[in-house]
Amino acid sequence: MSLQQGKDIDQTAALREVAQELEASFLAEMLKQAGFGESRDSFGGGVGEEQFASLLRAEHARALVERGGIGLAQSLYTALVARGDHLGGGNQ
Incomplete structure (x- = not known):
């Protein structure tokens, strides 16, 4: 494997990781908006539960992302690769 191929593999892995992080952030916000992790009125964990809900x-x-997510990471990855190609980033 040449140095360029190793660099391309590293860039590909980094782009996939960034795309997955973005999807995870999006899903976390969606879970928050859906009320996941909100404390209950009775028998709730109080302040501690509220602090660790996020x-x-x-x-x-x-x-969710590790198990395939909703497909957003793949779309983001494709867009990042296309943007890199457009900006002269080479084959990523």
């Missing part, structure tokens, strides 16, 4: 949503969102 972490729970973020982990659930990452788990």
Whole structure:
């Protein structure tokens, strides 16, 4: 494997990771808007539960992405690759 091929593989992996992070952020926000992780009126965890609810949503969102997500990461990855090609970033 040449140095250029190794660099392309690293860039591809980095773009996929960025796309997955963006999808996870999007899903976490959607879970928040749907009310996932909100404290209950009775038998709730109080302030502690409220403070850690965002972490729970973020982990659930990452788990969703690891299991295929909603396809947003692939669309983002494709757009990032196309943008890189357009800007002279080479084959990523």
